[in-house]
Every structure is written in structure tokens, then in C-alpha cells.
Amino acid sequence: MKKHNFSAGPAILPQEVIEGAAKAVLELDDIGLSLIEISHRSNEFKTIMEEACYLSLKLLGLEGKGYKALFLQGGASLQFIMTAYNLLENKAGYINSGTWSTKAIKEAKMLGEVIEVASSKDANFNYIPKGFEVPKDLDYLHLTTNNTIFGTQYKILPDTEVPLVADMSSDIFSRPFNYSKFDMFYAGAQKNMGPSGVTLVVIKESSFNKVSRVIPSMLNYEIQSNAESMFNTPPVFPVYTVLLNLRWITNNGGLDGVGAKNQKKASLIYDEIDRNPLFEGFARSVDRSNMNATFNLKNDKQAEVFDSLWNNANISGLKGHRSVGGYRASIYNALPIESVKVLVDCMQELERIA
Amino acid sequence: MKKHNFSAGPAILPQEVIEGAAKAVLELDDIGLSLIEISHRSNEFKTIMEEACYLSLKLLGLEGKGYKALFLQGGASLQFIMTAYNLLENKAGYINSGTWSTKAIKEAKMLGEVIEVASSKDANFNYIPKGFEVPKDLDYLHLTTNNTIFGTQYKILPDTEVPLVADMSSDIFSRPFNYSKFDMFYAGAQKNMGPSGVTLVVIKESSFNKVSRVIPSMLNYEIQSNAESMFNTPPVFPVYTVLLNLRWITNNGGLDGVGAKNQKKASLIYDEIDRNPLFEGFARSVDRSNMNATFNLKNDKQAEVFDSLWNNANISGLKGHRSVGGYRASIYNALPIESVKVLVDCMQELERIA
Numbered sequence: 001m002k003k004h005n006f007s008a009g010p011a012i013l014p015q016e017v018i019e020g021a022a023k024a025v026l027e028l029d030d031i032g033l034s035l036i037e038i039s040h041r042s043n044e045f046k047t048i049m050e051e052a053c054y055l056s057l058k059l060l061g062l063e064g065k066g067y068k069a070l071f072l073q074g075g076a077s078l079q080f081i082m083t084a085y086n087l088l089e090n091k092a093g094y095i096n097s098g099t100w101s102t103k104a105i106k107e108a109k110m111l112g113e114v115i116e117v118a119s120s121k122d123a124n125f126n127y128i129p130k131g132f133e134v135p136k137d138l139d140y141l142h143l144t145t146n147n148t149i150f151g152t153q154y155k156i157l158p159d160t161e162v163p164l165v166a167d168m169s170s171d172i173f174s175r176p177f178n179y180s181k182f183d184m185f186y187a188g189a190q191k192n193m194g195p196s197g198v199t200l201v202v203i204k205e206s207s208f209n210k211v212s213r214v215i216p217s218m219l220n221y222e223i224q225s226n227a228e229s230m231f232n233t234p235p236v237f238p239v240y241t242v243l244l245n246l247r248w249i250t251n252n253g254g255l256d257g258v259g260a261k262n263q264k265k266a267s268l269i270y271d272e273i274d275r276n277p278l279f280e281g282f283a284r285s286v287d288r289s290n291m292n293a294t295f296n297l298k299n300d301k302q303a304e305v306f307d308s309l310w311n312n313a314n315i316s317g318l319k320g321h322r323s324v325g326g327y328r329a330s331i332y333n334a335l336p337i338e339s340v341k342v343l344v345d346c347m348q349e350l351e352r353i354a
Numbered sequence: 355m356k357k358h359n360f361s362a363g364p365a366i367l368p369q370e371v372i373e374g375a376a377k378a379v380l381e382l383d384d385i386g387l388s389l390i391e392i393s394h395r396s397n398e399f400k401t402i403m404e405e406a407c408y409l410s411l412k413l414l415g416l417e418g419k420g421y422k423a424l425f426l427q428g429g430a431s432l433q434f435i436m437t438a439y440n441l442l443e444n445k446a447g448y449i450n451s452g453t454w455s456t457k458a459i460k461e462a463k464m465l466g467e468v469i470e471v472a473s474s475k476d477a478n479f480n481y482i483p484k485g486f487e488v489p490k491d492l493d494y495l496h497l498t499t500n501n502t503i504f505g506t507q508y509k510i511l512p513d514t515e516v517p518l519v520a521d522m523s524s525d526i527f528s529r530p531f532n533y534s535k536f537d538m539f540y541a542g543a544q545k546n547m548g549p550s551g552v553t554l555v556v557i558k559e560s561s562f563n564k565v566s567r568v569i570p571s572m573l574n575y576e577i578q579s580n581a582e583s584m585f586n587t588p589p590v591f592p593v594y595t596v597l598l599n600l601r602w603i604t605n606n607g608g609l610d611g612v613g614a615k616n617q618k619k620a621s622l623i624y625d626e627i628d629r630n631p632l633f634e635g636f637a638r639s640v641d642r643s644n645m646n647a648t649f650n651l652k653n654d655k656q657a658e659v660f661d662s663l664w665n666n667a668n669i670s671g672l673k674g675h676r677s678v679g680g681y682r683a684s685i686y687n688a689l690p691i692e693s694v695k696v697l698v699d700c701m702q703e704l705e706r707i708a
Contacts, residue, residue, distance in 0.1 A: 001386055003385075005391055007391065009393070010390060010392060010590055013388070013391055019380065021390070023376075025376035025379060026373065031357075032355055032356055032668070032670075033356075033670065034367070036372065036548075036550075036595065037367055039361050039363070073428045073429070073551065074427045074432070074586075075586045077572050078427070078572045081570040081571075107570055110568050190587055194390075195591050196390075196587045196588065197590065197591060198551070216434075216464055217431070217435075217461060218431050218432045218461075219435070232429045232430070232431035232432075232542075233544055233550045234551075235550055235592065236550045237550075237551060238589065238591065238592075314386070316386075316387065
């Protein structure tokens with residue numbers, strides 16, 4: 001029996017995407033070969049890569065607006081250093097809103113001057129920093145649109161003329177958003193996009209050639225762009241599975257469609273967290289993430305009973321990250337609202353029997 | 355109907371590996387979740403990663419000898435710069451035996467002094483350089499054990515006390531070899547190991563901390579090693595498929611077993627190239643690769659007939675790389691000897707009808 005998968009990532013994918021990916025591993029489109037044993041230079045794979053890039057920009061509303069979509073390896077963690085390699089000439093600003101922002105700052109500092117423009121570390125990152133001044137002399141301002149671990153998410157972007165760069169690993173393709181406000185953003189695939197092992201980078205072509213340093217070829221956005229994401233062998237299976245998922249999003253109303261469903265799921269779980277006297281939310285209400293709902297039991301002694309309730313309800317992946325404790329319900333695109341209802345039932349059942 | 359897949363990479367994999375990978379995408383080991391939607395921190399995946407690392411070292415005869423096996427992203431191309439980042443302090447030597455060696459040299463030069471100790475560029479890389487002196491003051495000597503494009507392969511290693519580093523992307527796990535002579539070697543998975551999207555690095559633990567520069571975390575072997583290849587989210591599907599393939603190699607006699615079969619396949623195709631008056635080999639006989647047999651028609655006008663012969667025989671992936679032209683039969687571990695026989699039949703048929 002299929003579990004209710006609340007995993008923070010790698011995360012649940014639509015069942016038709018999983019079935020399509022498995023079928024292609026056996027044989028791709030009746031060509032007599034498995035997806036994973038064809039050349040990446042074959043027409044079959046070139047078509048896959050082109051459609052994945054095209055659908056990415058189209059869904060994000062960035063088609064024909066001077067952006068390139070790249071599918072690279074290494075996850076957001078490699079982007080932390082690639083961002084700085086390609087864009088940090090004099091000084092970069094970072095907003096520190098959690099564990100991954102902190103890591104991005106650490107890596108960028110290896111290559112140049114980095115200032116922390118704002119931080120929510122003072123409250124264990126339970127809010128998104130606001131009301132700060134952004135210096136005008138920055139090469140770019142980096143932020144993390146959704147903080148998977150702490151369950152916070154940007155609703156409004158900082159007001160600045162400085163180029164914006166973002167890690168969108170855990171909320172890309174989950175909502176309509178001002179994507180065109182960014183000069184560059186990136187996202188590991190393993191939340192709303194596909195399996196782990198591939199990273200989407202969306203970058204304005206005007207962002208190439210911004211620095212004087214020599215950039216290793218694999219870390220150079222312009223080289224990767226000129227090679228159409230095939231400077232070397234790309235991760236064929238992850239890219240194909242992402243493509244299936246981008247088609248699924250397109251067929252489910254695009255970002256408006258999935259965004260509306262995600263809003264409903266988020267309301268359902270947050271309403272229960274606020275209503276149920278046994279629970280409390282971790283993140284400040286105004287900054288709550290529509291992707292990762294973090295919450296705690298007010299009384300830790302009820303954890304054993306609650307854990308057995310949701311385990312018996314066939315829920316998996318609900319344990320909170322060690323930095324926060326408690327629980328985290330990751331409610332990415334592919335999670336059905338029925339799974340959220342099962343979780344809410346468990347929370348209400350705890351209230352009844354406690 | 356399944357094709358005879360002579361692709362240079364991504365390349366043919368054993369049918370049972372393909373079926374096992376497809377099954378796990380649908381559901382992993384009856385756990386109620388797909389392989390591609392489980393957390394990489396789950397016990398299921400930790401066990402997969404541990405077994406893949408263990409089997410790698412065991413098959414290579416390096417278990418308990420001070421080596422670590424790492425599964426990273428970015429392919430051999432990212433290793434070109436990682437090698438230099440981690441090991442190049444004063445001066446490194448490179449043997450230039452082809453396109454990929456040339457690229458490795460180019461990247462390493464960005465970080466320090468690099469000398470080309472020997473090269474076979476004078477003859478379009480149709481041989482492995484020999485009989486040269488290796489300077490004693492090198493941080494390491496880098497070589498490419500098998501040159502996929504040109505069809506050459508090292509049979510004997512250079513005689514030197516300098517630490518050896520190798521790109522083994524296209525012949526790792528294909529034969530018994532002096533793996534313990536190397537301080538470090540790496541290989542993209544997509545030839546003998548698995549699907550694209552993961553790279554094996556095998557490194558002596560004594561090779562950590564060899565340089566004074568600051569190394570970005572994702573490019574730091576010691577950090578990746580301390581994190582057991584999970585500094586960030588690893589490419590779950592490629593790693594799992596590699597594991598299935600390592601089990602297949604183990605169950606097929608290990609490197610002795612697959613090496614003997616590869617030798618038979620290579621003899622079959624090279625014997626025909628040498629016997630058949632219409633063909634000639636590209637690489638010098640003594641340096642011929644047991645993985646990629648490169649050959650040409652003596653008379654280009656016969657290409658059309660030959661191409662239709664092998665196409666009709668359901669062969670794919672036989673076209674030579676543009677740097678060499680002609681044909682390249684990649685005969686990796688998973689290619690059955692029957693496929694080689696079908697190719698030899700086509701060559702003999704051409705001789706009959708020409």
C-alpha cells in the first residue's frame with residue numbers, strides 16, 4: 001500500500017511520473033533501448049533536454065525574456081560556489097534565513113567579500129527578515145525563497161535595484177511568483193521537480209561575463225549555456241523524469257493550478273495547527289511556508305502516542321529536522337490533499353484521546 | 355526487439371540491472387515508496403550507499419587498504435578541476451593521450467603549474483605514450499587509462515614513484531588491474547558502472563590535506579569523505595543502479611570474470627579487423643582498448659552499404675567519434691558476445707558482397 005509521503009526531499013512525485021520513468025528505464029518510446037543506455041548525443045535525448053528547458057521557462061513565464069534554463073549536476077550546494085564564481089566581483093549581499101543560506105554564505109566567502117544584509121538567526125530562523133536596507137553597491141543580493149528546515153517562505157521580495165539571486169530548491173514550480181525579478185535562480189530537483197541528481201539553473205544571458213576571474217569550465221554558466229547543458233554527459237534519468245513532471249504540472253493548470261492546490265493543502269494543515277490546543281506552529285504566521293509546515297506538540301509527553309497514530313495511518317517522513325524538532329509536513333506539488341486530511345485526522349484523534 | 359547496443363556511453367547495462375532499476379522506481383523492496391521519493395537519510399538509502407561503496411572497494415581489491423570510495427556528481431569533467439583543487443600544490447604532470455586528457459590538463463592549469471610529461475598528439479592519439487622520464491618532483495602524475503574516442507588503453511603503467519592519479523571512466527571494473535598503484539582515480543558511471551549522473555572517486559585517505567588553498571566544500575574530497583558521500587543530496591537513482599550493476603559484476607566472477615569475457619569479445623572484433631581486407635584498425639595494435647575498438651573502411655565508398663548492413667542487423671551506436679571517423683565498437687561489460695558476433699557477421703557479409 002502506497003504511503004502518505006511527507007518527506008522533505010527527495011520527495012513525493014506524481015504516480016504517473018513515477019510510472020512513466022519506470023517504463024522508460026525498461027524501454028524508451030519503443031526504440032529498442034532503455035532510457036539509461038542511450039547516448040546523450042542521440043536525437044532522442046536532445047529532444048528530451050530541449051523540451052525540459054523549454055517547459056521550465058514557459059511554466060515560469062520567462063520564455064523569450066532573455067533567460068536560459070540549464071540542467072546541471074551537484075545540487076544547490078554546488079550552486080553556492082558557482083554563484084560566487086560567476087557573479088561575485090566586488091561585494092555580494094546575502095540574507096540569512098536558515099541553514100542553507102548560512103551554507104551559501106560560507107561558500108561565497110571563499111571567493112570574495114560577502115556581507116550579511118539581514119538575518120533571522122536571533123529567533124532560530126522562525127521568520128523571514130524584513131525592513132532592512134539593501135546597500136546599492138552589491139554585485140547581487142542572494143536569498144532563499146523557501147526554508148525547508150524552518151518552514152518559512154518569502155511572500156514579498158526585498159525592494160532593491162540590485163540583481164536578485166535565489167536558491168528556490170524547495171518551492172520552485174509550486175506557485176505563481178515574480179520569477180522575472182531575478183537575474184538568476186537555482187533549485188535542486190528533489191522537491192517539486194523530480195528525483196535527486198539534477199539542478200535547474202535559470203539565468204539571464206546578460207549575467208554572463210560579470211567577473212574577471214578564470215572560472216573552471218564545469219562551474220562556468222556561460223560554457224554550460226553555450227553547450228545547452230551538455231558540456232559533459234548530463235544526468236539522463238533525472239532530466240527525463242523532471243520533463244515528465246514538468247508535463248504533469250503543465251497538464252494540471254501550470255503554476256496557477258498547482259499553486260491553488262498547494263494553498264488549500266497549506267490552509268488545511270495550518271488551520272488545524274492553530275485550532276488544535278495540543279499543537280503550536282514553529283514559523284511566524286505571516287512567513288509560513290506553503291511547502292513545509294513545521295509544528296510541535298506543546299507537551300512532549302504526547303509524542304509517543306501521536307507518532308504511533310500517524311505511523312499506523314501509513315504516514316511517512318513527518319519527523320522534524322533536528323534543528324527544529326517536532327514535526328514537519330512537507331506538502332509539495334505531488335502530495336494529494338487526501339494525505340493532508342489523513343494527517344489532520346491523526347491530530348484530531350490525538351486531541352480526542354489525550 | 356532489443357538492439358545490439360555499441361554506444362560509447364551512456365552505454366549498455368545488463369538486462370537484469372535495467373529491470374531491477376525500473377522495479378525500484380515503481381517501488382523499492384516493498385516499502386510502499388518509490389526509490390526516487392525516499393529521503394537520502396533513510397535507512398534504506400544509507401544501506402544502498404554503504405553497499406555500493408563496499409562493493410566498489412571489494413571488487414577493486416582495495417578493501418582495508420586505506421582507500422575511500424565516494425559517489426559524487428559532475429562526471430569526470432568536474433574531477434578534472436577537483437583533482438587539481440585537492441592535490442596540486444606545486445607542480446603536476448599529465449600524460450596527454452587524447453581528448454579527455456587534454457581537457458583535464460586545461461582545467462588543472464587554472465590552479466597551478468602543469469607539465470605535459472608525454473603526449474601522443476603527434477599521431478592523433480592512436481597510441482599510448484611510452485619510454486618517457488617522469489620528473490621526481492611532481493605532486494602527482496595524471497593519466498587516462500582508456501581513451502574512449504581513440505580506442506587505446508594502458509596495459510602497463512609508467513614506472514615512477516610519483517603518486518598516480520587516473521581517469522578510468524571507460525574501463526573501470528572491466529578488468530583486473532593494478533588499482534593499488536594509484537593514490538586516486540575516478541570514473542563517470544555511464545560506461546561499465548551504471549547510468550549517467552554519478553561519478554566514483556577512489557582515494558587514499560593519506561591524500562587528504564595535501565594543499566594549502568581553501569577548497570570549496572563540494573569540491574573537497576575530505577569533506578565528501580567525512581560525510582560518506584552525503585554532504586548534500588546524492589543522485590539516488592544512479593547510485594542504486596550502480597549498486598545493482600556492482601552486484602551483477604560480483605555474481606559474474608568479479609573483475610576476473612568480466613575481464614576474461616571482455617578479452618574474448620575484443621579478440622573477436624580485432625581478429626576480424628585484422629583479417630578482413632576491407633577494414634583497418636585505428637589504434638596501434640599493442641595499445642588497443644578492450645573497451646572501444648576503433649576501425650575504418652579502407653575504401654570510404656563502401657560506407658553506405660556497410661552502414662545499411664549493420665543497421666539492418668539491429669546494431670546501434672557504431673559510428674566513430676568525429677575526431678577519428680569510421681567506426682567504434684564499444685564492447686563494455688554488459689555487451690553480450692552474441693552482439694559482437696552479429697557485427698563480425700556484417701563485416702564478413704560486406705566482404706562477400708563488395
